Amino acid sequence: MLPAATAKARKFCKKLQFGRQILFLAIRDFYSANGHFATEIPLIFLHSQTLLLGIGSPMGFPGSFFCRGCVFAALFAFSGLFAAPGDYLGLDVLSDRCSGTVSYGEGGRCGTVRGKNLELQCRLNGACYRLNGVNVYGQCAVAGQPGRLRIGRDDWDRVIVPLLSPLAVAPPRRICIDPGHGGRDAGAGRTRGNLEEKNLTLDVAKRLKILLKKRGFEVVLTRGGDQFVSLEDRSAIANGAKCDLMVCVHFNAADSPRAEGIETYILPGQGYSSTARLNSPSAKDKKFCTNNRYDEKNLYLAYCLQREMKGLRSAIDRGIKRGRFKVLEDADCPAVLVECGFLTGSRESARIADGNYRQAIANALCEGICAYGSRK
Numbered sequence: 001m002l003p004a005a006t007a008k009a010r011k012f013c014k015k016l017q018f019g020r021q022i023l024f025l026a027i028r029d030f031y032s033a034n035g036h037f038a039t040e041i042p043l044i045f046l047h048s049q050t051l052l053l054g055i056g057s058p059m060g061f062p063g064s065f066f067c068r069g070c071v072f073a074a075l076f077a078f079s080g081l082f083a084a085p086g087d088y089l090g091l092d093v094l095s096d097r098c099s100g101t102v103s104y105g106e107g108g109r110c111g112t113v114r115g116k117n118l119e120l121q122c123r124l125n126g127a128c129y130r131l132n133g134v135n136v137y138g139q140c141a142v143a144g145q146p147g148r149l150r151i152g153r154d155d156w157d158r159v160i161v162p163l164l165s166p167l168a169v170a171p172p173r174r175i176c177i178d179p180g181h182g183g184r185d186a187g188a189g190r191t192r193g194n195l196e197e198k199n200l201t202l203d204v205a206k207r208l209k210i211l212l213k214k215r216g217f218e219v220v221l222t223r224g225g226d227q228f229v230s231l232e233d234r235s236a237i238a239n240g241a242k243c244d245l246m247v248c249v250h251f252n253a254a255d256s257p258r259a260e261g262i263e264t265y266i267l268p269g270q271g272y273s274s275t276a277r278l279n280s281p282s283a284k285d286k287k288f289c290t291n292n293r294y295d296e297k298n299l300y301l302a303y304c305l306q307r308e309m310k311g312l313r314s315a316i317d318r319g320i321k322r323g324r325f326k327v328l329e330d331a332d333c334p335a336v337l338v339e340c341g342f343l344t345g346s347r348e349s350a351r352i353a354d355g356n357y358r359q360a361i362a363n364a365l366c367e368g369i370c371a372y373g374s375r376k
């Protein structure tokens with residue numbers, strides 16, 4: 001049994017955290033409703049804003065209800081500013097936050113939180129969450145012990161919450177499609193049946209362009225033929241044309257012929273490492289890239305695309321991952337890189353060689369882009 005005071009303190013802390021979350025969402029929505037720049041403000045800045053709002057407003061309107069609200073707001077924000085890095089939250093805390101339930105399977109190693117509009121599955125020591133049916137890699141591994149799993153607070157704040165209640169996004173008008181490789185750069189090596197990645201990416205990009213134009217979008221391709229375009233030039237083309245979104249189309253390769261499936265990459269947040277090197281940020285990971293202004297939108301765009309792509313015939317959902325790709329770093333708009341399947345596996349490469357399947361890929365990408373714009 002916990003001493004009564006400890007139990008009380010714990011309950012209060014839970015409430016405080018919950019309040020902070022609600023407040024954060026309210027401020028975020030306020031900003032997104034009042035200016036497009038809102039989403040480009042990093043999370044920490046939002047917290048500081050709350051603090052300033054809380055301190056500043058009482059001076060202007062002493063004694064008002066609004067004032068007291070702001071003081072509380074500042075306190076909540078303050079608690080967020082000093083949250084210890086590497087903080088973890090138990091699944092029971094998360095289920096309380098969403099008025100849901102927790103259940104465990106596989107000897108307590110696999111946990112599920114179910115709430116209104118939420119089904120979150122995770123696995124002890126795993127970094128991949130299954131969030132409402134889509135695999136999304138977090139930024140740290142799930143900790144705890146069987147039957148008592150805990151997930152990183154950063155993952156809750158920066159991965160799960162933004163996907164459960166995504167920002168209002170201005171509907172995109174101009175889309176940049178970037179067919180990977182080209183010219184002397186053929187792309188994936190050792191492919192089955194001499195499939196050339198550069199030709200397949202261009203084929204999908206052209207199909208996608210037709211579909212998007214039919215839906216009223218303007219479309220910019222980084223290459224319309226078989227020519228070499230540097231990675232720097234690709235994002236420069238998107239930026240120069242003031243595109244609202246950038247989707248890089250690629251196909252994958254692996255040593256194992258059994259590797260298959262779809263994965264969507266976004267740039268890691270500043271200070272975070274790529275999914276392949278989880279929890280080991282290098283000096284490179286510490287720098288702020290232009291595209292980091294869109295961390296949350298990148299994630300939501302990736303989620304919309306991966307949700308559609310995993311519905312493709314026999315496609316395996318390999319998840320949303322983070323990768324420090326040069327082509328993403330400098331994009332001044334939400335940007336993702338979609339690996340549309342493996343050219344080295346016999347079953348998947350046979351599907352990709354079929355024009356009907358590539359049309360299905362283009363359809364899924366188009367639906368994902370439309371879903372992003374309409375916040376479906």
Ligand SMILES: [Zn+2]
Binds near residue numbers: 180187251
């Ligand atoms: Zn590629």
